[in-house]
Amino acid sequence: MxxxxxxxxxxxxxxxxxxxxxxxxxxxxxxxxxxxxxxxxxxxxxxxxxxxxxxxxxxxxxxxxxxxxxxxxxxxxxxxxxxxxxxxxxxxxxxxxxxxxxxxxxxxxxxxxxxxxxxxxxVPGFKSIKVPDPMAKTERFYLAKTRLHQDMFRNAVLSSYGWKCAITGLSERSLVEAAHIRPWKDSSEMRLQPSNGIALSVTMHRAFDKNLLGISPDMKCEFSRELLRSVAEGSAAAEFLAQLNHQSLQMPEKFQPNRDFLSERYQEYLNTERNR
Incomplete structure:
Protein backbone atom coordinates (compact mmCIF):
# COMPACT_ATOMS: atom_id res chain seq x y z
CA MET A 1 0.00 0.00 0.00
CA VAL A 123 -12.24 -8.62 17.56
CA PRO A 124 -10.17 -11.76 16.87
CA GLY A 125 -12.33 -14.64 15.70
CA PHE A 126 -15.49 -12.54 15.46
CA LYS A 127 -18.17 -13.74 13.07
CA SER A 128 -21.24 -11.59 12.56
CA ILE A 129 -24.61 -13.17 13.24
CA LYS A 130 -27.72 -13.05 11.10
CA VAL A 131 -30.47 -11.23 12.94
CA PRO A 132 -34.06 -12.06 11.88
CA ASP A 133 -35.53 -9.34 9.67
CA PRO A 134 -38.87 -9.16 11.52
CA MET A 135 -37.05 -8.22 14.70
CA ALA A 136 -37.40 -4.56 15.69
CA LYS A 137 -34.43 -2.34 14.86
CA THR A 138 -33.62 -1.65 18.52
CA GLU A 139 -33.74 -5.38 19.30
CA ARG A 140 -31.43 -6.17 16.38
CA PHE A 141 -29.00 -3.51 17.59
CA TYR A 142 -29.06 -4.82 21.16
CA LEU A 143 -28.58 -8.45 20.10
CA ALA A 144 -25.66 -7.63 17.80
CA LYS A 145 -24.01 -5.40 20.42
CA THR A 146 -24.41 -8.01 23.16
CA ARG A 147 -22.87 -10.72 20.96
CA LEU A 148 -19.95 -8.46 20.04
CA HIS A 149 -19.24 -7.54 23.66
CA GLN A 150 -19.47 -11.19 24.74
CA ASP A 151 -16.87 -12.14 22.15
CA MET A 152 -14.58 -9.31 23.26
CA PHE A 153 -14.95 -10.29 26.94
CA ARG A 154 -14.22 -13.91 26.04
CA ASN A 155 -11.06 -12.94 24.16
CA ALA A 156 -9.89 -10.69 27.00
CA VAL A 157 -10.28 -13.45 29.59
CA LEU A 158 -8.99 -16.40 27.57
CA SER A 159 -5.97 -14.58 26.15
CA SER A 160 -4.96 -13.64 29.71
CA TYR A 161 -4.68 -17.37 30.47
CA GLY A 162 -2.99 -18.24 27.19
CA TRP A 163 -6.22 -19.93 26.06
CA LYS A 164 -5.69 -22.68 28.66
CA CYS A 165 -7.97 -23.93 31.42
CA ALA A 166 -6.65 -22.42 34.65
CA ILE A 167 -7.26 -25.70 36.50
CA THR A 168 -6.39 -28.52 34.10
CA GLY A 169 -4.12 -26.75 31.62
CA LEU A 170 -6.27 -27.99 28.72
CA SER A 171 -5.41 -25.88 25.67
CA GLU A 172 -7.86 -27.11 23.01
CA ARG A 173 -9.55 -23.78 22.25
CA SER A 174 -12.91 -25.29 21.39
CA LEU A 175 -13.05 -26.81 24.89
CA VAL A 176 -12.00 -23.76 26.93
CA GLU A 177 -14.51 -21.09 27.94
CA ALA A 178 -14.57 -17.77 29.79
CA ALA A 179 -16.45 -18.46 33.01
CA HIS A 180 -18.01 -15.58 34.93
CA ILE A 181 -17.18 -15.56 38.65
CA ARG A 182 -20.32 -13.59 39.39
CA PRO A 183 -22.94 -14.97 36.97
CA TRP A 184 -23.79 -13.00 33.83
CA LYS A 185 -27.48 -12.79 34.72
CA ASP A 186 -26.78 -11.50 38.25
CA SER A 187 -24.07 -8.94 37.55
CA SER A 188 -24.95 -6.65 34.66
CA GLU A 189 -22.58 -3.95 35.92
CA MET A 190 -19.65 -6.42 35.98
CA ARG A 191 -20.29 -8.37 32.80
CA LEU A 192 -17.41 -6.77 30.94
CA GLN A 193 -14.85 -6.76 33.73
CA PRO A 194 -12.20 -9.31 32.73
CA SER A 195 -11.38 -9.68 36.44
CA ASN A 196 -14.84 -11.28 36.71
CA GLY A 197 -13.72 -14.12 34.46
CA ILE A 198 -11.58 -17.26 34.60
CA ALA A 199 -10.57 -19.57 31.75
CA LEU A 200 -12.06 -23.01 32.44
CA SER A 201 -12.58 -26.16 30.41
CA VAL A 202 -16.17 -26.95 29.48
CA THR A 203 -16.42 -29.56 32.25
CA MET A 204 -14.86 -27.34 34.93
CA HIS A 205 -17.08 -24.44 33.83
CA ARG A 206 -20.22 -26.53 34.28
CA ALA A 207 -19.01 -27.77 37.68
CA PHE A 208 -18.27 -24.18 38.74
CA ASP A 209 -21.71 -22.96 37.63
CA LYS A 210 -23.40 -25.75 39.62
CA ASN A 211 -21.26 -25.17 42.74
CA LEU A 212 -19.68 -28.60 42.36
CA LEU A 213 -16.40 -26.72 42.17
CA GLY A 214 -15.32 -23.86 44.40
CA ILE A 215 -12.47 -21.43 43.75
CA SER A 216 -11.15 -19.71 46.85
CA PRO A 217 -9.98 -16.07 46.99
CA ASP A 218 -6.38 -17.32 46.97
CA MET A 219 -7.07 -19.11 43.66
CA LYS A 220 -7.22 -22.72 44.83
CA CYS A 221 -9.81 -25.16 43.52
CA GLU A 222 -11.96 -27.39 45.69
CA PHE A 223 -14.27 -30.14 44.46
CA SER A 224 -17.51 -30.81 46.31
CA ARG A 225 -18.17 -34.03 48.19
CA GLU A 226 -21.03 -34.73 45.79
CA LEU A 227 -18.74 -34.55 42.76
CA LEU A 228 -16.05 -36.69 44.39
CA ARG A 229 -18.63 -39.32 45.38
CA SER A 230 -19.94 -39.45 41.81
CA VAL A 231 -16.79 -41.12 40.45
CA ALA A 232 -15.87 -44.74 41.07
CA GLU A 233 -13.18 -45.25 43.69
CA GLY A 234 -9.84 -46.07 42.09
CA SER A 235 -10.98 -44.94 38.65
CA ALA A 236 -8.96 -42.67 36.38
CA ALA A 237 -11.52 -39.93 37.00
CA ALA A 238 -11.13 -40.25 40.77
CA GLU A 239 -7.35 -40.05 40.48
CA PHE A 240 -7.60 -37.05 38.15
CA LEU A 241 -9.85 -35.11 40.55
CA ALA A 242 -7.68 -36.05 43.53
CA GLN A 243 -4.60 -34.64 41.80
CA LEU A 244 -6.34 -31.35 41.07
CA ASN A 245 -8.22 -30.92 44.36
CA HIS A 246 -6.88 -28.01 46.47
CA GLN A 247 -4.29 -27.13 43.82
CA SER A 248 -3.53 -23.53 42.85
CA LEU A 249 -4.93 -22.26 39.58
CA GLN A 250 -2.75 -20.84 36.85
CA MET A 251 -2.48 -17.08 37.29
CA PRO A 252 -3.36 -14.92 34.26
CA GLU A 253 -0.95 -12.73 32.38
CA LYS A 254 -3.26 -9.77 32.95
CA PHE A 255 -6.67 -9.08 34.53
CA GLN A 256 -6.16 -11.12 37.71
CA PRO A 257 -9.50 -12.30 39.17
CA ASN A 258 -11.08 -9.90 41.63
CA ARG A 259 -10.64 -11.32 45.15
CA ASP A 260 -13.92 -9.80 46.34
CA PHE A 261 -15.80 -11.54 43.52
CA LEU A 262 -14.03 -14.81 44.30
CA SER A 263 -14.76 -14.48 48.03
CA GLU A 264 -18.46 -13.88 47.41
CA ARG A 265 -18.74 -16.78 44.98
CA TYR A 266 -16.69 -19.12 47.21
CA GLN A 267 -19.01 -18.38 50.12
CA GLU A 268 -21.93 -19.39 47.92
CA TYR A 269 -20.13 -22.66 47.16
CA LEU A 270 -19.49 -23.31 50.88
CA ASN A 271 -23.13 -22.62 51.74
CA THR A 272 -24.25 -25.05 49.05
CA GLU A 273 -21.77 -27.64 50.29
CA ARG A 274 -23.05 -27.37 53.87
CA ASN A 275 -26.64 -27.89 52.74
CA ARG A 276 -25.97 -30.96 50.62
Missing part, protein backbone atom coordinates in the same frame (compact mmCIF):
# COMPACT_ATOMS: atom_id res chain seq x y z
CA UNK A 2 1.28 3.49 -0.83
CA UNK A 3 0.25 4.83 2.59
CA UNK A 4 2.47 2.26 4.30
CA UNK A 5 5.52 3.30 2.30
CA UNK A 6 4.80 6.92 3.24
CA UNK A 7 4.80 6.01 6.93
CA UNK A 8 8.18 4.36 6.53
CA UNK A 9 9.72 7.59 5.25
CA UNK A 10 7.68 10.19 7.17
CA UNK A 11 6.93 9.60 10.82
CA UNK A 12 3.26 10.15 11.57
CA UNK A 13 2.04 10.54 15.13
CA UNK A 14 -0.58 8.11 16.36
CA UNK A 15 -4.06 9.50 16.94
CA UNK A 16 -6.21 8.70 19.97
CA UNK A 17 -8.55 6.65 17.79
CA UNK A 18 -5.66 4.56 16.46
CA UNK A 19 -4.26 3.96 19.95
CA UNK A 20 -7.76 3.03 21.15
CA UNK A 21 -8.07 0.37 18.45
CA UNK A 22 -4.60 -0.91 19.36
CA UNK A 23 -5.64 -1.07 23.03
CA UNK A 24 -8.75 -3.05 22.11
CA UNK A 25 -6.53 -5.56 20.35
CA UNK A 26 -4.06 -5.52 23.27
CA UNK A 27 -6.65 -6.60 25.84
CA UNK A 28 -7.81 -9.48 23.62
CA UNK A 29 -4.43 -11.05 22.88
CA UNK A 30 -1.60 -12.55 24.91
CA UNK A 31 1.82 -10.89 24.87
CA UNK A 32 3.25 -13.60 22.64
CA UNK A 33 0.86 -12.47 19.91
CA UNK A 34 2.14 -8.89 19.75
CA UNK A 35 4.16 -9.60 16.62
CA UNK A 36 4.25 -8.15 13.12
CA UNK A 37 3.30 -11.55 11.69
CA UNK A 38 0.05 -11.87 13.65
CA UNK A 39 -2.85 -11.74 11.15
CA UNK A 40 -4.85 -9.38 13.38
CA UNK A 41 -1.88 -7.06 13.74
CA UNK A 42 -1.61 -7.05 9.95
CA UNK A 43 -5.36 -6.43 9.48
CA UNK A 44 -5.38 -3.49 11.88
CA UNK A 45 -2.22 -2.07 10.28
CA UNK A 46 -3.87 -2.14 6.86
CA UNK A 47 -6.97 -0.36 8.13
CA UNK A 48 -5.12 2.49 9.86
CA UNK A 49 -2.35 2.88 7.26
CA UNK A 50 0.44 1.66 9.50
CA UNK A 51 3.06 -1.03 9.10
CA UNK A 52 2.59 -4.30 11.00
CA UNK A 53 5.86 -3.51 12.78
CA UNK A 54 4.45 -0.18 13.97
CA UNK A 55 1.29 -1.83 15.35
CA UNK A 56 3.30 -4.60 17.05
CA UNK A 57 5.53 -1.97 18.66
CA UNK A 58 2.50 -0.01 19.83
CA UNK A 59 1.11 -3.15 21.51
CA UNK A 60 4.45 -3.67 23.26
CA UNK A 61 4.48 -0.05 24.39
CA UNK A 62 0.99 -0.42 25.84
CA UNK A 63 2.27 -3.40 27.82
CA UNK A 64 4.65 -1.13 29.75
CA UNK A 65 1.60 0.67 31.19
CA UNK A 66 0.25 -2.54 32.72
CA UNK A 67 1.39 -2.57 36.39
CA UNK A 68 1.89 -6.35 36.36
CA UNK A 69 4.24 -6.19 33.39
CA UNK A 70 5.94 -3.07 34.74
CA UNK A 71 6.84 -5.00 37.90
CA UNK A 72 8.52 -7.59 35.68
CA UNK A 73 10.65 -4.89 34.10
CA UNK A 74 8.76 -4.55 30.81
CA UNK A 75 9.48 -0.99 29.72
CA UNK A 76 8.63 -0.70 26.02
CA UNK A 77 10.14 2.39 24.42
CA UNK A 78 11.56 4.71 27.04
CA UNK A 79 9.76 7.68 25.51
CA UNK A 80 6.35 6.10 25.03
CA UNK A 81 3.59 8.35 23.76
CA UNK A 82 1.63 10.55 26.15
CA UNK A 83 -1.42 9.60 24.10
CA UNK A 84 -0.79 5.96 25.01
CA UNK A 85 -0.93 6.88 28.70
CA UNK A 86 -4.05 9.02 28.27
CA UNK A 87 -5.94 6.28 26.41
CA UNK A 88 -4.79 3.61 28.87
CA UNK A 89 -5.91 5.55 31.93
CA UNK A 90 -9.21 6.52 30.29
CA UNK A 91 -10.26 2.93 29.63
CA UNK A 92 -8.15 0.74 31.94
CA UNK A 93 -7.27 3.03 34.83
CA UNK A 94 -4.61 2.48 37.48
CA UNK A 95 -5.72 -1.04 38.37
CA UNK A 96 -6.62 -3.50 35.58
CA UNK A 97 -8.29 -5.66 38.24
CA UNK A 98 -11.12 -3.14 38.46
CA UNK A 99 -11.24 -2.25 34.76
CA UNK A 100 -14.65 -2.34 33.09
CA UNK A 101 -14.12 -2.59 29.34
CA UNK A 102 -17.60 -1.39 28.36
CA UNK A 103 -16.42 2.13 27.44
CA UNK A 104 -13.42 0.77 25.54
CA UNK A 105 -15.54 -1.64 23.53
CA UNK A 106 -18.11 1.09 22.84
CA UNK A 107 -15.33 3.40 21.67
CA UNK A 108 -14.00 0.73 19.31
CA UNK A 109 -17.46 0.30 17.80
CA UNK A 110 -17.83 4.05 17.33
CA UNK A 111 -14.41 4.37 15.68
CA UNK A 112 -15.11 1.36 13.49
CA UNK A 113 -18.39 2.83 12.30
CA UNK A 114 -16.84 6.24 11.62
CA UNK A 115 -13.86 4.85 9.71
CA UNK A 116 -15.56 1.91 8.02
CA UNK A 117 -13.56 -0.68 9.96
CA UNK A 118 -15.42 -3.95 10.44
CA UNK A 119 -15.61 -5.76 13.80
CA UNK A 120 -13.50 -8.70 12.63
CA UNK A 121 -10.50 -6.34 12.44
CA UNK A 122 -10.45 -5.54 16.16
Missing amino acids: QSLSIEQSVRRNWTEDEVTLALVLYVQMSSGQYTHGNPYVIKLAQQIDRTPNAVALKLSNLMRLDPKHARKGVSGMSHGSKIDEAVWHRYIGDDPQTADLTRLFDAAERIGEEKGISEDVY
Whole structure:
Protein backbone atom coordinates (compact mmCIF):
# COMPACT_ATOMS: atom_id res chain seq x y z
CA MET A 1 0.00 0.00 0.00
CA GLN A 2 1.28 3.49 -0.83
CA SER A 3 0.25 4.83 2.59
CA LEU A 4 2.47 2.26 4.30
CA SER A 5 5.52 3.30 2.30
CA ILE A 6 4.80 6.92 3.24
CA GLU A 7 4.80 6.01 6.93
CA GLN A 8 8.18 4.36 6.53
CA SER A 9 9.72 7.59 5.25
CA VAL A 10 7.68 10.19 7.17
CA ARG A 11 6.93 9.60 10.82
CA ARG A 12 3.26 10.15 11.57
CA ASN A 13 2.04 10.54 15.13
CA TRP A 14 -0.58 8.11 16.36
CA THR A 15 -4.06 9.50 16.94
CA GLU A 16 -6.21 8.70 19.97
CA ASP A 17 -8.55 6.65 17.79
CA GLU A 18 -5.66 4.56 16.46
CA VAL A 19 -4.26 3.96 19.95
CA THR A 20 -7.76 3.03 21.15
CA LEU A 21 -8.07 0.37 18.45
CA ALA A 22 -4.60 -0.91 19.36
CA LEU A 23 -5.64 -1.07 23.03
CA VAL A 24 -8.75 -3.05 22.11
CA LEU A 25 -6.53 -5.56 20.35
CA TYR A 26 -4.06 -5.52 23.27
CA VAL A 27 -6.65 -6.60 25.84
CA GLN A 28 -7.81 -9.48 23.62
CA MET A 29 -4.43 -11.05 22.88
CA SER A 30 -1.60 -12.55 24.91
CA SER A 31 1.82 -10.89 24.87
CA GLY A 32 3.25 -13.60 22.64
CA GLN A 33 0.86 -12.47 19.91
CA TYR A 34 2.14 -8.89 19.75
CA THR A 35 4.16 -9.60 16.62
CA HIS A 36 4.25 -8.15 13.12
CA GLY A 37 3.30 -11.55 11.69
CA ASN A 38 0.05 -11.87 13.65
CA PRO A 39 -2.85 -11.74 11.15
CA TYR A 40 -4.85 -9.38 13.38
CA VAL A 41 -1.88 -7.06 13.74
CA ILE A 42 -1.61 -7.05 9.95
CA LYS A 43 -5.36 -6.43 9.48
CA LEU A 44 -5.38 -3.49 11.88
CA ALA A 45 -2.22 -2.07 10.28
CA GLN A 46 -3.87 -2.14 6.86
CA GLN A 47 -6.97 -0.36 8.13
CA ILE A 48 -5.12 2.49 9.86
CA ASP A 49 -2.35 2.88 7.26
CA ARG A 50 0.44 1.66 9.50
CA THR A 51 3.06 -1.03 9.10
CA PRO A 52 2.59 -4.30 11.00
CA ASN A 53 5.86 -3.51 12.78
CA ALA A 54 4.45 -0.18 13.97
CA VAL A 55 1.29 -1.83 15.35
CA ALA A 56 3.30 -4.60 17.05
CA LEU A 57 5.53 -1.97 18.66
CA LYS A 58 2.50 -0.01 19.83
CA LEU A 59 1.11 -3.15 21.51
CA SER A 60 4.45 -3.67 23.26
CA ASN A 61 4.48 -0.05 24.39
CA LEU A 62 0.99 -0.42 25.84
CA MET A 63 2.27 -3.40 27.82
CA ARG A 64 4.65 -1.13 29.75
CA LEU A 65 1.60 0.67 31.19
CA ASP A 66 0.25 -2.54 32.72
CA PRO A 67 1.39 -2.57 36.39
CA LYS A 68 1.89 -6.35 36.36
CA HIS A 69 4.24 -6.19 33.39
CA ALA A 70 5.94 -3.07 34.74
CA ARG A 71 6.84 -5.00 37.90
CA LYS A 72 8.52 -7.59 35.68
CA GLY A 73 10.65 -4.89 34.10
CA VAL A 74 8.76 -4.55 30.81
CA SER A 75 9.48 -0.99 29.72
CA GLY A 76 8.63 -0.70 26.02
CA MET A 77 10.14 2.39 24.42
CA SER A 78 11.56 4.71 27.04
CA HIS A 79 9.76 7.68 25.51
CA GLY A 80 6.35 6.10 25.03
CA SER A 81 3.59 8.35 23.76
CA LYS A 82 1.63 10.55 26.15
CA ILE A 83 -1.42 9.60 24.10
CA ASP A 84 -0.79 5.96 25.01
CA GLU A 85 -0.93 6.88 28.70
CA ALA A 86 -4.05 9.02 28.27
CA VAL A 87 -5.94 6.28 26.41
CA TRP A 88 -4.79 3.61 28.87
CA HIS A 89 -5.91 5.55 31.93
CA ARG A 90 -9.21 6.52 30.29
CA TYR A 91 -10.26 2.93 29.63
CA ILE A 92 -8.15 0.74 31.94
CA GLY A 93 -7.27 3.03 34.83
CA ASP A 94 -4.61 2.48 37.48
CA ASP A 95 -5.72 -1.04 38.37
CA PRO A 96 -6.62 -3.50 35.58
CA GLN A 97 -8.29 -5.66 38.24
CA THR A 98 -11.12 -3.14 38.46
CA ALA A 99 -11.24 -2.25 34.76
CA ASP A 100 -14.65 -2.34 33.09
CA LEU A 101 -14.12 -2.59 29.34
CA THR A 102 -17.60 -1.39 28.36
CA ARG A 103 -16.42 2.13 27.44
CA LEU A 104 -13.42 0.77 25.54
CA PHE A 105 -15.54 -1.64 23.53
CA ASP A 106 -18.11 1.09 22.84
CA ALA A 107 -15.33 3.40 21.67
CA ALA A 108 -14.00 0.73 19.31
CA GLU A 109 -17.46 0.30 17.80
CA ARG A 110 -17.83 4.05 17.33
CA ILE A 111 -14.41 4.37 15.68
CA GLY A 112 -15.11 1.36 13.49
CA GLU A 113 -18.39 2.83 12.30
CA GLU A 114 -16.84 6.24 11.62
CA LYS A 115 -13.86 4.85 9.71
CA GLY A 116 -15.56 1.91 8.02
CA ILE A 117 -13.56 -0.68 9.96
CA SER A 118 -15.42 -3.95 10.44
CA GLU A 119 -15.61 -5.76 13.80
CA ASP A 120 -13.50 -8.70 12.63
CA VAL A 121 -10.50 -6.34 12.44
CA TYR A 122 -10.45 -5.54 16.16
CA VAL A 123 -12.24 -8.62 17.56
CA PRO A 124 -10.17 -11.76 16.87
CA GLY A 125 -12.33 -14.64 15.70
CA PHE A 126 -15.49 -12.54 15.46
CA LYS A 127 -18.17 -13.74 13.07
CA SER A 128 -21.24 -11.59 12.56
CA ILE A 129 -24.61 -13.17 13.24
CA LYS A 130 -27.72 -13.05 11.10
CA VAL A 131 -30.47 -11.23 12.94
CA PRO A 132 -34.06 -12.06 11.88
CA ASP A 133 -35.53 -9.34 9.67
CA PRO A 134 -38.87 -9.16 11.52
CA MET A 135 -37.05 -8.22 14.70
CA ALA A 136 -37.40 -4.56 15.69
CA LYS A 137 -34.43 -2.34 14.86
CA THR A 138 -33.62 -1.65 18.52
CA GLU A 139 -33.74 -5.38 19.30
CA ARG A 140 -31.43 -6.17 16.38
CA PHE A 141 -29.00 -3.51 17.59
CA TYR A 142 -29.06 -4.82 21.16
CA LEU A 143 -28.58 -8.45 20.10
CA ALA A 144 -25.66 -7.63 17.80
CA LYS A 145 -24.01 -5.40 20.42
CA THR A 146 -24.41 -8.01 23.16
CA ARG A 147 -22.87 -10.72 20.96
CA LEU A 148 -19.95 -8.46 20.04
CA HIS A 149 -19.24 -7.54 23.66
CA GLN A 150 -19.47 -11.19 24.74
CA ASP A 151 -16.87 -12.14 22.15
CA MET A 152 -14.58 -9.31 23.26
CA PHE A 153 -14.95 -10.29 26.94
CA ARG A 154 -14.22 -13.91 26.04
CA ASN A 155 -11.06 -12.94 24.16
CA ALA A 156 -9.89 -10.69 27.00
CA VAL A 157 -10.28 -13.45 29.59
CA LEU A 158 -8.99 -16.40 27.57
CA SER A 159 -5.97 -14.58 26.15
CA SER A 160 -4.96 -13.64 29.71
CA TYR A 161 -4.68 -17.37 30.47
CA GLY A 162 -2.99 -18.24 27.19
CA TRP A 163 -6.22 -19.93 26.06
CA LYS A 164 -5.69 -22.68 28.66
CA CYS A 165 -7.97 -23.93 31.42
CA ALA A 166 -6.65 -22.42 34.65
CA ILE A 167 -7.26 -25.70 36.50
CA THR A 168 -6.39 -28.52 34.10
CA GLY A 169 -4.12 -26.75 31.62
CA LEU A 170 -6.27 -27.99 28.72
CA SER A 171 -5.41 -25.88 25.67
CA GLU A 172 -7.86 -27.11 23.01
CA ARG A 173 -9.55 -23.78 22.25
CA SER A 174 -12.91 -25.29 21.39
CA LEU A 175 -13.05 -26.81 24.89
CA VAL A 176 -12.00 -23.76 26.93
CA GLU A 177 -14.51 -21.09 27.94
CA ALA A 178 -14.57 -17.77 29.79
CA ALA A 179 -16.45 -18.46 33.01
CA HIS A 180 -18.01 -15.58 34.93
CA ILE A 181 -17.18 -15.56 38.65
CA ARG A 182 -20.32 -13.59 39.39
CA PRO A 183 -22.94 -14.97 36.97
CA TRP A 184 -23.79 -13.00 33.83
CA LYS A 185 -27.48 -12.79 34.72
CA ASP A 186 -26.78 -11.50 38.25
CA SER A 187 -24.07 -8.94 37.55
CA SER A 188 -24.95 -6.65 34.66
CA GLU A 189 -22.58 -3.95 35.92
CA MET A 190 -19.65 -6.42 35.98
CA ARG A 191 -20.29 -8.37 32.80
CA LEU A 192 -17.41 -6.77 30.94
CA GLN A 193 -14.85 -6.76 33.73
CA PRO A 194 -12.20 -9.31 32.73
CA SER A 195 -11.38 -9.68 36.44
CA ASN A 196 -14.84 -11.28 36.71
CA GLY A 197 -13.72 -14.12 34.46
CA ILE A 198 -11.58 -17.26 34.60
CA ALA A 199 -10.57 -19.57 31.75
CA LEU A 200 -12.06 -23.01 32.44
CA SER A 201 -12.58 -26.16 30.41
CA VAL A 202 -16.17 -26.95 29.48
CA THR A 203 -16.42 -29.56 32.25
CA MET A 204 -14.86 -27.34 34.93
CA HIS A 205 -17.08 -24.44 33.83
CA ARG A 206 -20.22 -26.53 34.28
CA ALA A 207 -19.01 -27.77 37.68
CA PHE A 208 -18.27 -24.18 38.74
CA ASP A 209 -21.71 -22.96 37.63
CA LYS A 210 -23.40 -25.75 39.62
CA ASN A 211 -21.26 -25.17 42.74
CA LEU A 212 -19.68 -28.60 42.36
CA LEU A 213 -16.40 -26.72 42.17
CA GLY A 214 -15.32 -23.86 44.40
CA ILE A 215 -12.47 -21.43 43.75
CA SER A 216 -11.15 -19.71 46.85
CA PRO A 217 -9.98 -16.07 46.99
CA ASP A 218 -6.38 -17.32 46.97
CA MET A 219 -7.07 -19.11 43.66
CA LYS A 220 -7.22 -22.72 44.83
CA CYS A 221 -9.81 -25.16 43.52
CA GLU A 222 -11.96 -27.39 45.69
CA PHE A 223 -14.27 -30.14 44.46
CA SER A 224 -17.51 -30.81 46.31
CA ARG A 225 -18.17 -34.03 48.19
CA GLU A 226 -21.03 -34.73 45.79
CA LEU A 227 -18.74 -34.55 42.76
CA LEU A 228 -16.05 -36.69 44.39
CA ARG A 229 -18.63 -39.32 45.38
CA SER A 230 -19.94 -39.45 41.81
CA VAL A 231 -16.79 -41.12 40.45
CA ALA A 232 -15.87 -44.74 41.07
CA GLU A 233 -13.18 -45.25 43.69
CA GLY A 234 -9.84 -46.07 42.09
CA SER A 235 -10.98 -44.94 38.65
CA ALA A 236 -8.96 -42.67 36.38
CA ALA A 237 -11.52 -39.93 37.00
CA ALA A 238 -11.13 -40.25 40.77
CA GLU A 239 -7.35 -40.05 40.48
CA PHE A 240 -7.60 -37.05 38.15
CA LEU A 241 -9.85 -35.11 40.55
CA ALA A 242 -7.68 -36.05 43.53
CA GLN A 243 -4.60 -34.64 41.80
CA LEU A 244 -6.34 -31.35 41.07
CA ASN A 245 -8.22 -30.92 44.36
CA HIS A 246 -6.88 -28.01 46.47
CA GLN A 247 -4.29 -27.13 43.82
CA SER A 248 -3.53 -23.53 42.85
CA LEU A 249 -4.93 -22.26 39.58
CA GLN A 250 -2.75 -20.84 36.85
CA MET A 251 -2.48 -17.08 37.29
CA PRO A 252 -3.36 -14.92 34.26
CA GLU A 253 -0.95 -12.73 32.38
CA LYS A 254 -3.26 -9.77 32.95
CA PHE A 255 -6.67 -9.08 34.53
CA GLN A 256 -6.16 -11.12 37.71
CA PRO A 257 -9.50 -12.30 39.17
CA ASN A 258 -11.08 -9.90 41.63
CA ARG A 259 -10.64 -11.32 45.15
CA ASP A 260 -13.92 -9.80 46.34
CA PHE A 261 -15.80 -11.54 43.52
CA LEU A 262 -14.03 -14.81 44.30
CA SER A 263 -14.76 -14.48 48.03
CA GLU A 264 -18.46 -13.88 47.41
CA ARG A 265 -18.74 -16.78 44.98
CA TYR A 266 -16.69 -19.12 47.21
CA GLN A 267 -19.01 -18.38 50.12
CA GLU A 268 -21.93 -19.39 47.92
CA TYR A 269 -20.13 -22.66 47.16
CA LEU A 270 -19.49 -23.31 50.88
CA ASN A 271 -23.13 -22.62 51.74
CA THR A 272 -24.25 -25.05 49.05
CA GLU A 273 -21.77 -27.64 50.29
CA ARG A 274 -23.05 -27.37 53.87
CA ASN A 275 -26.64 -27.89 52.74
CA ARG A 276 -25.97 -30.96 50.62
